[in-house]
Amino acid sequence: MRKNKVDVITLGCSKNLVDSEQIMRQFVANGYTVEHDPHKINGEIVVVNTCGFIGDAQEESINMILELGEAKKKGKIGKLFVMGCLSERFMKDLQKELPEVDHFYGKFNWKQLISDLGKSYNKDLSADRVLTTPSHYAYLKIAEGCDRTCSYCAIPISTGHYQSLPMETIEEEVRLLVRQGVKEFQVIAQDLTYYGLDLYKRYALPELVERISDIPGVEWIRLHYGYPAHFPYDLLRVMRERGNVCKYMDIALQHISDNMLKRMRRNITKQETYDLIQRMREEVPGIHLRTTLMVGHPGETEKDFEELVEFVRKIRFERMGAFPYSHEEGTYAYKRYQDEILQEVKEERLDYIMRIQERISSEINTSKIGKTFKAIIDREEDGFYIGRTEFDSPEVDPELLINKANRLTLGEFYNVEVEDAQAFDLYGKVLG
Structure with a gap:
């Protein structure tokens, strides 16, 4: 000891x-x-x-x-x-x-x-931390808690009501982190899009992102864990106009069939979900969408699952994860429904939909061969430097493996041409 x-x-x-x-x-x-x-x-x-x-x-x-x-x-x-x-x-x-x-x-x-x-x-x-991430990026938490009432989710039981941090507090933390060498900010909350409603009586995420974007030294801002209902559309303008706001949105959609969206208490319909995605892609050309889907929620029929599969095939998410329903004590679903779908059925549905997504990811990555992207270098491993583009969040998204023809500096940005691709990785070389 x-x-x-x-x-x-x-x-x-x-x-x-x-x-x-x-x-x-x-x-x-x-x-x-x-x-x-x-x-x-x-x-x-x-x-x-x-x-x-x-x-x-x-x-x-x-x-x-x-x-x-x-x-x-x-x-x-x-x-x-x-x-x-x-x-x-x-x-x-x-x-x-x-x-x-x-x-x-x-x-x-x-x-x-x-x-x-x-x-x-x-x-x-109170605004200071010992960073556990590489020194060039940090997670920036802008709120605690959640006021949504999704049927399956136990998080509000632990975290309580939504509490936005004041913009001035967040800006102070960003300036402190920039002075320490942080260039890239992963903005996080259980629900980003609700930000400000409790504190300012309005959806204030677009203004907050603009204010962070204005701080000298902030190179990339990436947004995680949006909610589809009552989405603050002005955020798309900010993303389109600001060069340091990554064209990336992590927004958990969970399902697409109206039956399941209602059972999950998601406060959005199938058509509204399709309309939201269409507007995102029209207003922010090139945006990469990450989503999370759930299979096996009580009441999910084969027809519901087929709708979900069709949704994945039609939308072709750039990034997608999925997980099986978990019957969590204290949730609305736990009190209201029986967990009647067999675990093996949940796993079969999960495997099926992820195999589809793997093919989609492979095709999207292959389409990037020959194109050049701005990339930041996270680390060095045997034979490669490991970097990411603006479309890739640490630990969950594809990485860019760069050959060691040139000596690169960790935490710096380079223009990288993609030479090869797999479903979950890109390979490239630095230009210039």
Whole structure:
């Protein structure tokens, strides 16, 4: 066990990652050595930031806690603390079942952890973080919580009502990160498009993006987790007019049949969804759309699934993921419906629709051969530099593998000609 060392382990989404980076900064300010997701966990203090989204994520979090509990019994680590969505949602059960954990904190009261260690929480550092990403990009969380009532989603149970951060607070954080060398911002929230409605009584995401775009040093802004109903269309103008706003939108659509959209409580129809996508592509030529779809929600018939397949084939999303429905305690669907679709049927539908998407992705990537794109270099691996275009978000989208004919600098931009393509990767060379 290393004295005065804190190991922070983050499970789940990038919103959790921002919380971890903030608490790490507070530990550093109090004189600790901090490591994130270390290869060897041996800290005097270990903090697990958990995910409680669906069953698989919950299981991963619990298994990690159990593993660390055993390490604590053997004296390999010191105190064990748990925070995040899982403990926010199941606090009492976890306290009862996992006595090896020294203390549980929820999604929002992790600042108390610092005080409980006899240290001081530094409010002057509230916008500061220890970045766990490469130094040239960062995740920028602009809100907490969610006011949507989707049938399947347990996130509002953990995160509560939507809370937009003030624009001035966000701008201050961006300026701070730019001074630290960050060029690329992944703007995140559970629902980006709702931003501002609680604070300013209007949909304010377009204005916020413009204000971030105006900050010197901001090279790329990429938007994640939009919601299709009541989409703020002025955002498309901003995306079209601003060169540092990536032509990229991550918008979870979940389904297309009117039957399923109604059961899922998505507040949008099939035709409205098609109209939204058409308008996005007309107003922002070249936009790349990322979406997430769900199969196996209670009540999904073969006809519903066939409509979903037709939707995928017709729209040809540049980026698409899918997942099977998970029957989550406390949700509307859990209370209202039986989880009657067999797991094997869910998996078959998932595999089928992802095979279709793989072919579409391969065709879209192949169409890029011979074209030149601005790319940022993330890292260096054996034989290649690994970069991304404006259409590629870290960790979830295709990467651009660049040959080592030239010496490149990590975190810098280059013009890269695509020479070859696979379904989920591009290959290219730097021009000039």
